[in-house]
Amino acid sequence: MKKLSWINKLMFSFNIVLTVLTFLAYVLPFLAPNFFPILSVLTLILPLFLIINGLFFLYWLFQLKRQMIISGIVLIVGITFINKFYKFSSNPTPEENKDFIVMSYNVRLFNLFNWLPQEHIGDTIRQFINDQNPDILCIQEYSKTAKVDLRVYKHKFIFMKGDNIKSGQAIFSKYPIVNEGNIEFPESNNLIVFADLRKGKDTIRVYNMHLQSIKISPDVNEIQDNVDSISQHKSQMMLKRISLAFKKQQLQAEILKNHKKNCHYPMIICGDMNNSAFSYVYRSIKGNLSDCFEEAGNGFGETYNFKYYPARIDYIFADKKMIVKSFDNFPSFKNSDHYPILTRLMME
Structure with a gap:
């Protein structure tokens, strides 16, 4: 020195x-x-x-x-x-007939309350889904009120909750659903749905999760403005709110962790975790599954429209019995506060 x-x-x-x-x-x-x-x-x-x-x-x-x-x-x-x-470029893997595609997307009620100025966002999202043609589609913050036509999928499980505004989770599948259910959390509107899908001779468990939000603005400028203008008391209240959200996420992650212990099928966990890949919640839910972004992603893999910062808070985890052949996120598709994510898998 x-x-x-x-x-x-x-x-x-x-x-x-x-x-x-x-x-x-x-x-x-x-x-x-x-x-x-x-x-x-x-x-x-x-x-x-x-x-x-x-x-x-x-x-x-x-x-x-x-x-x-x-x-x-x-x-x-x-x-x-x-x-x-950050993931450096992965080598492309040839497509095979045994491959199947999984998509996860928090659609923010298909812009039901016009948070975004664009018109017909529901139709735009539907067209995007049709173009990508996933075999399994997991949607968070789903809304029936938006009347988005996804009838191309013969099999689906949708669970809605709420009094005035109903929203929930949905699993759409090209494969038959042989079992389904939901996991509700105490003192929270968030939840998880799951479905067992019959793919040929295999049965696959799919979880679609939406964990507690920490409610941080997607614009870092707004956050800074708030920090500059609010009192110390309000700053403490904000930290308290974030702390409470983390505690709720921990409980929700542990509930999912215990639930999946009773599942003996290969599984996929999709959805909006509302937390980073460096958290206790991530580590708890991932367990010994593969993070599809880590296996086959590129770049930052951002999934949330957070200004100036590549936030990754949406995930697809796949069983070790599955080969992760590719992973894509779509940051240019700005029709929600989240971006869709998509992976190509194959059973070993």
């Missing part, structure tokens, strides 16, 4: 603080949010920590300073986290 200029001493101080926060974020996926709900917020911005650590590494490297070792260690330890955030 003595040989550093005052600017570098200041930069190194920031570097040390960032290192501590990053390692703390590394540990948090293994700790239940019930114990550290506010600290769990760090998992949402772990990718940002990794990027800044990378910049610090380059900063010290160009000056040939040994301080680069700290950021280098942080990046080496976090290599598995980097793969969850």
